[in-house]
Amino acid sequence: MAGRLLSLSDNGIWRLYPDEKEGSISATMEASFALVAAGFKDPSDPLIQNSQAFVREQGGIAAAGSLTKVMLTLIGQYNWPDLEPQVPIKVFLLPWWFPISFFDFVGFTRCHAAPIVLASHRKFSLRLPRGPRNVIPWNGETGGGYGLTGFTGLERKIDELLPHLPPSISGGGLNQLAEEAESLWGLGTAKPGGASRGMGIFRYQYDQS
Numbered sequence: 001m002a003g004r005l006l007s008l009s010d011n012g013i014w015r016l017y018p019d020e021k022e023g024s025i026s027a028t029m030e031a032s033f034a035l036v037a038a039g040f041k042d043p044s045d046p047l048i049q050n051s052q053a054f055v056r057e058q059g060g061i062a063a064a065g066s067l068t069k070v071m072l073t074l075i076g077q078y079n080w081p082d083l084e085p086q087v088p089i090k091v092f093l094l095p096w097w098f099p100i101s102f103f104d105f106v107g108f109t110r111c112h113a114a115p116i117v118l119a120s121h122r123k124f125s126l127r128l129p130r131g132p133r134n135v136i137p138w139n140g141e142t143g144g145g146y147g148l149t150g151f152t153g154l155e156r157k158i159d160e161l162l163p164h165l166p167p168s169i170s171g172g173g174l175n176q177l178a179e180e181a182e183s184l185w186g187l188g189t190a191k192p193g194g195a196s197r198g199m200g201i202f203r204y205q206y207d208q209s
Contacts, residue, residue, distance in 0.1 A: 002040040005031050012050030025058045026065040029138055037075075037131025052137040060139040070116055076127040077135050080120050087113075089121040090158045 008014055014027035032051035035041040041048050055061070061069065073083050080086075092114075094101050105113065118124075 002035060002038060005035060006040075006047075009047065012047040013054050014051075022058070023054060025055055025063050026068040029055050029061065029064050029068055030071065033072075033132060033135070033138070037128050039130060043132065043137065049137075055138045056140050061135060067112070070119075072135060074119060074125055076125040077132075080123045080125070083120070086120065087117050088158065089117055091117065094158065 005014075009031065010023070012028070012032065013023035014031045016024045016027050028051050032041070032048050032055075036043055036048060043049075055064075061072065069078070069083060072078055073080055091100075092102050096103060102110065102113070
């Protein structure tokens, strides 16, 4: 895998498709970080330093894609409260007739979104045993947050729509909701069928109360 990544590098810059002129911030960030974390490249390697300079020049991690930011949060490079936008786990309870429903999303989106929302609710992260201690070389000493606008008041709006959450779901029951979802397909895995069935069970429990 490391050899494959290195073969696709243009002096430390990776592209998502061959004719991408400037290179991809997300691909460059993920590939170079992975090579260092796996021990195949040293942070002082000119290729890695070129990668870091490219990411900084293009706007830092704030300009990277959302899944890249989630990945960095999952491995402890950022805290979940700093990751915007925040989507509360209660979004799984929105009924089918609501303008926004989790079950209206295509399966590809659901299989990514469900584990991310669960991980965010759990504040799950796991430090890598080796590799970069932080992302300052990619982001710069003064690099800020992600620069995205959060879903202001989303959870409050959900509470207004669903004012009578049953005891099994409200309060601490949200943690039980997360536990049952994790048991269906495992935190961090991508199984759209299991995710859909799990969220369907939770919404059914709400509808029947």
